[in-house]
Amino acid sequence: MDLDAFTDLLTPRGGRALAEAGELTGADPVAAATTLRKTYDAALTSAALTQAALRERARAKFGQDAGVMYFTPHGLEQSTRTEVAEHRARRLLSLYDGTPHVMDACCGIGGDLLALARAGCAVTAVDTDPLTVAVARANAEALGLGDRVTVNAGDAAEVKPEAYDVLFADPARRTGRGRTFDPMAYSPPWPVVLGLLSRAGLACLKVAPGLPYEFIPEGAEAEWVSYKGEVKEATLWSGQNGDRRATLLPGGHTLTATGVQAPVGPAGRYLYEPDGAAIRAHLVGEVAELVGGRLLDPMIAYITADEATDTPWAARYEIEDILPFSLKRLRAILRERQIGNVTIKKRASAIDIERLRADLRLSGPNKAVIVLTRILDKPSVLLCKPL
Template sequence: MNDPVLAFAALLTPEGRALLDEVRGTDPAKELAVATRLRRDHPADLVSAALGQARLRQRAAAAKFTPEDADRMFFTPNGFEQSTRTSVATYRAARLLDLGVTSVADLCCGIGGDAIALARAGVRVLAVDRDPLTVAVARANAEALGLAELIEVREADVTEVDTSAYDAVFVDPARRGGRGRIFDPEAYSPPLSWAIGAATTAPLAALKIAPGVPHEAIPAAAEAEWISDGGDVKEAVLWFGTGVQAGAVRATLLPGPRVLHGRGLPDPEVRSVGRYLYEPDGAVIRAHLVAEVAEEVGGGLVDETIAYVTADELRPTAYASAYEITDQLPFGVKKLKALLREREVGVLTVKKRGSAVEPEELRRKVKPQGPNSATVFLTRVAGAPAMLIGRPV
């Protein structure tokens, strides 16, 4: 079947749903045998579509959605890749709710992950996308999760949609193309400049962008927020109309949320390595808030270009992982191998910042053996390649 929308619609028929139930949880190693058996009684393209959904549902349950939701939802490969993780979407919906929002125009809605979180918070949503298959999937997801009364899914060009009837606008431009991720914000679909224009004309708006966006590309009128979940940086959001001072910066760590606000501090001073090393959360680093962490723990940088903070005292912080440093050595594989052998280290965690050495390559060369564990940081200390050995606190 050449039409992807018709092929997807076939999955929503009684025969398609029965096939989805039958292939649920199929072991990838047994997929060929399952497909061969099912094609005796069902169209080959329908069997392929059902098995494809089963694979995507397994990936979604493992990475972004709860197993309960993933088992009922529908996905496209690209839609899954660009969808927002449930924990992040739920956090953002809660913030919009706290800001008094009762209705949102979700532009570039994709398969509907953000629309679902908003609707579950009681917010009325207009979900818009221009791709017919994506729209069909988003509509099916709203129905599958019992949220169709709160989510209107519309196939349209988002640049032509009137959003004046909604309290807020949420824009999530496509950041993937035929060759993978798109790093130029003006190559987003729609371009970042259009999305910013749409955001600034709405009463309140949130614009989701890649976390690696250059700070100079952020408009002065926006509040910029970087979000991580479980230590993994997931996205940046530009907020407009929230009442927060323009140009404000925050790092939000999930679960929690734990929020670190920027205070415009100068860069920390470089100092000698102390007893403790702090590794700031990725959202803190992306938000350029390492100075706020350094002030919190009473520390300084190991190098002016490296986002590792060192201090003599252990101070608890929600925004960085702490390690007790036992050894500091100039970089050298032989030296590290000898030290690990002496300490009987068999489990070695390799972290790096400012080093070209690949962790797996180093691990192969030092061949750790023994009952103990350690962490080695490959970095620079005052400009020189160095190894810091320690353990998590």
């Protein structure tokens, strides 16, 4: 879909084509295209069908809003989930005294700028791609936020953050070869992002959750956000004393670093698997303290405890057996207990999970959780009951 085809979608005729394409979602693609071509030209037909399919995919991130929004494939993939963007907008307002004018320096299709505008912020945004700019503008208009949002084509490197109350930046993490995990390959590159940060009064940077710690600017708070148990992203907040924070959504639970170190000790009755946001934020010690637990191994984020404690910060399993890893022995135990359905988890283990599943030759009506790990540098397997 090019800019001309997208612009055509915004006309009354294009709107009708898109509505008809939406009704054909899920139908055979050839049949759907044939139906639309009876009324519309090839370019508009293709744009409408593409947009209808993207809207359907976008419901997981944007809910009901997806039905009136516009997307590009890369823009949808990189966009922020509504719940995460809303959380970030709330935090931003809590850190700023008043209602700020925000510069969104890499706006994409507008996931964050929409949440900021809904929270009451005035937002000026830029993106290098003219099509993406048009999509972001259309989304602001479609959701009734056009009076709070200004979107222009421009280079984030040319932004003057000192002219705004808050800088928000979400550098693109894709290259011609696909997704990149190297901050130096971000667009704009990491040194440019840090230059913008240094000139901003308050800044918020969205980055990949795997950002190496050495790239976190001095004095910035790093916050890892998990949504329904899956780590979605990290956010760097300027001027927050270098704290580390983990946040769980949709519950809104927050955990911050206290410096506590988890003890190491023998296995208890229960095994706790900390949420990925807590692990990324190096808050395993804090989670262990919450459940009165200890680490099985000083280098691995599995916690054990004698008592069952409910916490949103970790999944809990009841340990039934711990044994040195042996395929033959594990297979015999599972056969003896008629376990035919297993969830396999691993940490610090090189074993291929799917290969192991096939080698176990599972059969039976019962279920179990198998945890592959190392305990004091010895390959081990924990046989657990799911709770």
